[in-house]
Amino acid sequence: MNEAQAQEIVRAVGLTKRFGETVALDDVSFVVEGPGLCAVLGPNGAGKTTLLDILEGLAEPTRGAYRLFGKEPRPYPRKRVGVVMQKEAQIERVTAREYAExxxxxxxxxxxPERILSRARLEHRAATAVTRLSGGEAARLFIATAVVHDPTLVFLDEPTAHLDPENKRIVGEMLRELAEERTLLMTTHDLREADALADRLLFLVGGRVRASGTKDELVRAVPEAERRGLGVEDAFFHFCAIEIREGQAIGREEAT
Structure with a gap:
């Protein structure tokens, strides 16, 4: 990403979301600049999907606010935003071309339709039902569909979660290409995938932001004694107060 051309795309200030007594997000604040790919990293239950639901305009925070493109999202700027949900709708017997149409x-x-099928590399599978596409093919179709209108910002909720390594690589190449001209905010729990793809990182654990910034900044901030040469993984364990003992990840309070 060219830092000289970076612009503020997303700003969250004190976002909190409660479901009864459960606190899904707790005073979450951060800034994402673009273009580039920002990976929101955290274990299952960290609040990643809840955060995206709010930023996508699908849910209201209990407290706090956010801005997109420097403005309050009222009305929500749908034409400038693309979304890939964790579970996209797959209508029975609808082909890839019909889905694109x-x-x-x-x-x-x-x-x-031609733009979507070409970007997804699915011209030869246009007549195939979406439900019969492989996991990698479906992921590419959903991503290509989400950017057909050339959005400035794209939210992706664990788009490679169930893919094998080769399909992760192919989809990763697609995401890096898209991130050259727009901002991608992608949730994942795959630390090595984030290391390969991300320009910026947001560590979210237990509904709280543990760290955010450029990948290089956060990796460089890890003390020498804690580095194992694993980049983002080292940074995540450091900022989220997690250590590796005998091959197991444990909280530092448990290690004392």
Whole structure:
């Protein structure tokens, strides 16, 4: 990412979300600049999906606020935002081309179906039902569909969670290409994937931000004694107060 051209894309200030007595997000504040790919890292139950739901305009925070492109999102800037949810709708018997046609018409994009199928590398699978695509093919289709209208910001909720290593690599190449011209905010619990793809990092554990910044900044901040040469993984364990003992990840308070 060219730092001289970086612009503020997302700003969260004190975001808190409660579900009854459960606190899913606790005073979450951060800034994401773009273009580039920001990985939101945390274990299952960290609050990653809840955070995206709020930033996508699908849920209201209990407290706090956020800004997109320097403004309050009222009305929500749908034309500038793309979304890939953790579980995308897969309508029975709808082909890849029909799926592409549907979302192209929703966004009003001429030539959209061809653009989607080409970007997803699925021209040869256009007549195949979406439910019969492989995991990697479906992931590429959903991502290509989410950017058919050329959004400035794209939210992706664990887009490679169930893919094998080769398909993760292919989708990763697609994401890096997209991140050259827009901002991607992607949740994941795969530390090594984040190391390979991300420009910026946000560590979210137990609904709280443990650290945020550029990947290089956070990796350099790890004390020499804690480094194992694993980059983002080292940074995550350091900032989230986690250590490795006998091959197991444990909280530092448990290690004393």
């Amino acid at each position: 549907l979302f192209s018409s929703i966004y009003g994009v001429r030539g959209g």
